[in-house]
Amino acid sequence: MPRQILLASASPTRLALLHNAGVAASALPARIDEETIRAALEAEGAHPQDIADALAEMKARKIAERHPDALVLGCDQVLEFDRRAWGKPASPDEARVQLLAMRGKTHRLLSALVLYDQAKPVWRHIGRVDLTMREFSDAWLDGYISRNWDSLRHSAGGYKLEEEGVRLFTDIRGDYFAVLGLPLLPLLAYLELRGFIET
Numbered sequence: 001m002p003r004q005i006l007l008a009s010a011s012p013t014r015l016a017l018l019h020n021a022g023v024a025a026s027a028l029p030a031r032i033d034e035e036t037i038r039a040a041l042e043a044e045g046a047h048p049q050d051i052a053d054a055l056a057e058m059k060a061r062k063i064a065e066r067h068p069d070a071l072v073l074g075c076d077q078v079l080e081f082d083r084r085a086w087g088k089p090a091s092p093d094e095a096r097v098q099l100l101a102m103r104g105k106t107h108r109l110l111s112a113l114v115l116y117d118q119a120k121p122v123w124r125h126i127g128r129v130d131l132t133m134r135e136f137s138d139a140w141l142d143g144y145i146s147r148n149w150d151s152l153r154h155s156a157g158g159y160k161l162e163e164e165g166v167r168l169f170t171d172i173r174g175d176y177f178a179v180l181g182l183p184l185l186p187l188l189a190y191l192e193l194r195g196f197i198e199t
Contacts, residue, residue, distance in 0.1 A: 127178030
């Protein structure tokens with residue numbers, strides 16, 4: 001019998017991906033102090049992949065504790081560049097610094113998923129995508145940030161591939177859905193395997 005999924009995320013993109021795939025899901029964002037948790041993990045020397053996984057699990061656990069009979073999906077995305085984790089830019093100036101640092105170079109997006117069933121973690125996955133930025137001009141970058149700040153401030157790294165941010169890149173290697181923050185194909189395969197959604 002298909003089961004409803006609670007998405008422990010406020011991301012409209014993730015929810016739309018699930019709905020478009022025919023998966024009944026409802027968004028129930030988990031409120032956790034991501035910045036404090038991320039800073040503590042970084043201080044302990046945690047790898048960016050482990051940071052993404054830990055944040056995804058904390059979000060799933062928080063909602064699963066209140067809804068133990070539901071399937072709860074926690075998600076988090078971290079940008080790995082220069083051996084450290086980069087998050088969402090806090091200001092247009094921070095977005096500019098981040099994007100200039102990555103100009104002409106390759107970085108990696110890590111999209112973590114953790115699924116809880118009966119208030120216990122039953123499955124996890126980390127999607128990895130390598131993205132290479134082009135040598136864009138300072139003037140174009142300033143215009144890009146000015147035109148898109150309201151959207152890009154919600155995205156790790158300061159861009160969205162489904163919008164003008166695609167123009168930052170010359171090469172992308174990996175799962176497009178992972179770039180959007182939800183590695184959809186492995187998730188659907190697991191849900192089908194367990195009978196959580198119709199096959």
